[in-house]
Amino acid sequence: MGSVDRSRLEALARREEQRFVREHPRSRELHERAARSLPGGVPMHWMTKWAGPFPVFVDSAHGAHFTDVDGHDYVDLCLGDTGAMTGHGPEPTLEAVRRQLERGITHMLPTEDAAAAAELLAGRFGLPSWQFTLSATDANRFAIRLARGMTGRPRILVFDYCYHGTVDETFATLRDDGSVGPRRGNIGPAVDPALTTRVVQFNDPGALERELAAGDVAAVLAEPALTNIGIVLPDPGFHDALRELTRRTGTLLILDETHTLCAGPNGYTGEHGLDPDMLVVGKAIGGGIPCGAYGLSAELARRLDTLTTLENIDVGGIGGTLAGNALSLAAIRATLEGVLTPEAYARMLPLAARWTNGVERVIGTNRMPWHVTRLGTRAEYHFLPTAPRNGREAAAASDFELERYLHLAALNRGILLTPFHNMALMSPATTEADVDCHTAAFEEVVAELAPA
Numbered sequence: 001m002g003s004v005d006r007s008r009l010e011a012l013a014r015r016e017e018q019r020f021v022r023e024h025p026r027s028r029e030l031h032e033r034a035a036r037s038l039p040g041g042v043p044m045h046w047m048t049k050w051a052g053p054f055p056v057f058v059d060s061a062h063g064a065h066f067t068d069v070d071g072h073d074y075v076d077l078c079l080g081d082t083g084a085m086t087g088h089g090p091e092p093t094l095e096a097v098r099r100q101l102e103r104g105i106t107h108m109l110p111t112e113d114a115a116a117a118a119e120l121l122a123g124r125f126g127l128p129s130w131q132f133t134l135s136a137t138d139a140n141r142f143a144i145r146l147a148r149g150m151t152g153r154p155r156i157l158v159f160d161y162c163y164h165g166t167v168d169e170t171f172a173t174l175r176d177d178g179s180v181g182p183r184r185g186n187i188g189p190a191v192d193p194a195l196t197t198r199v200v201q202f203n204d205p206g207a208l209e210r211e212l213a214a215g216d217v218a219a220v221l222a223e224p225a226l227t228n229i230g231i232v233l234p235d236p237g238f239h240d241a242l243r244e245l246t247r248r249t250g251t252l253l254i255l256d257e258t259h260t261l262c263a264g265p266n267g268y269t270g271e272h273g274l275d276p277d278m279l280v281v282g283k284a285i286g287g288g289i290p291c292g293a294y295g296l297s298a299e300l301a302r303r304l305d306t307l308t309t310l311e312n313i314d315v316g317g318i319g320g321t322l323a324g325n326a327l328s329l330a331a332i333r334a335t336l337e338g339v340l341t342p343e344a345y346a347r348m349l350p351l352a353a354r355w356t357n358g359v360e361r362v363i364g365t366n367r368m369p370w371h372v373t374r375l376g377t378r379a380e381y382h383f384l385p386t387a388p389r390n391g392r393e394a395a396a397a398s399d400f401e402l403e404r405y406l407h408l409a410a411l412n413r414g415i416l417l418t419p420f421h422n423m424a425l426m427s428p429a430t431t432e433a434d435v436d437c438h439t440a441a442f443e444e445v446v447a448e449l450a451p452a
Helices: 006-023 025-034 045-049 091-101 112-125 136-151 205-212 238-248 267-272 298-304 310-315 326-338 342-365 391-396 400-412 432-449
Strands: 058-062 065-068 073-076 129-133 155-159 172-174 180-182 197-200 217-222 252-256 278-282 292-296 371-375 378-382 423-425
Touching (some): 006 025, 006 400, 006 432, 073 432, 112 129, 112 267, 112 278, 112 326, 129 298, 129 326, 136 155, 136 217, 136 278, 136 298, 155 205, 172 197, 180 197, 197 205, 205 217, 205 238, 217 238, 238 252, 267 278, 342 371, 342 432
Parallel strands (some): 155 197, 155 217, 217 252
Antiparallel strands (some): 058 065, 129 292, 172 180, 278 292, 371 378, 378 423
8 A cells, every 4th residue: 555654554454453452351361371282262263353453452442332251342343244243232132032041042943033033134135935054154154055056057156255154166266367266265165166166256246247148057145345454345236237137047046135134224225125045144133143054946845845855844954953043043033123213224334434534534634545335224434545446446446454453543533443454334323422432432533544
């Protein structure tokens, strides 16, 4: 990034790291203890990506804030990378979970909440039939298997730099020569992704038409807007082209709304009148309780029973012992009924606009060639002057050292951003004061980086 003096960035990052270590002795102590039994000192190795020499250890979290073991309070704009989009511990969800805990957690049998949760999802997204999982990753896996089973086709198609959880087929990218290969960092891919996956750039209907013409793609799996490489919005007319091309080629369309649920109470699908064959959603709908779900059109629901026999239905590669458990379903029902409501979005959407306006003002004042993109209650900045149109453009603008510095500096000033990109997410509990706290911290930090 030409706008940033690298030696100054290095010096500022060193200063922030020294401050972080000085102010977090208890987190450091716990991390050193954890390192003796947890690789990297964390319960899942990607948690080492948090900015700083060790992660902060959480003591408690409520609403849009959390407190670490050193007593520091933080405005949480990461919110579990959407898993806590409801805010931490929303009371309607907590009450439902408390009640269900006393009545049983899991027993491989349906409860009334199962039907109620499915009805609520059908009302929001327009697909009539639903199944439940423990994560959106599982829901994506199962949707892909169903698509292959129903079409008899072997491959799926995804967009470059997409993210759909830890689904093997989706860790594929386009090489410079246009061939498909494993995405950078893909650990132990089961097979060469070129055997399972076709990849095109987002917002490129021509490439999409070319790849679907081969006739071997069971389904396109897509977020309505890319989110995990930085927000990349669809061009006008792109979703119309996507739907027309998939229908013309007999290809199923699966939309993954796990992150784009931020677009509104009915997700991007409901807000923009999209018409997928299947839809996946997870994380936020359970208010923090692990869960996921996938919906099917009426036609696909009818075809579902023809894929296997009753005798073999439990070994078909779809489902899991804890999938659709009573606790998750109670949480989903309560969260959809009482937390992620239209009224909550009416508060959250203006807050995301306020965050965007604050960041844009700071960027403009300091003459930084950066851009801010907002999608509903989510917004983030890219290190490029205009909005990216696809994942490749967004990835090319990444700057790992700059990103880590900005995240660590924010953390030292009481703000938590996602460790993977520069995203802020609003919850029903977020306030204007929380947003303004970020703007003030961002202004202080960017001013130190800005060219003289």
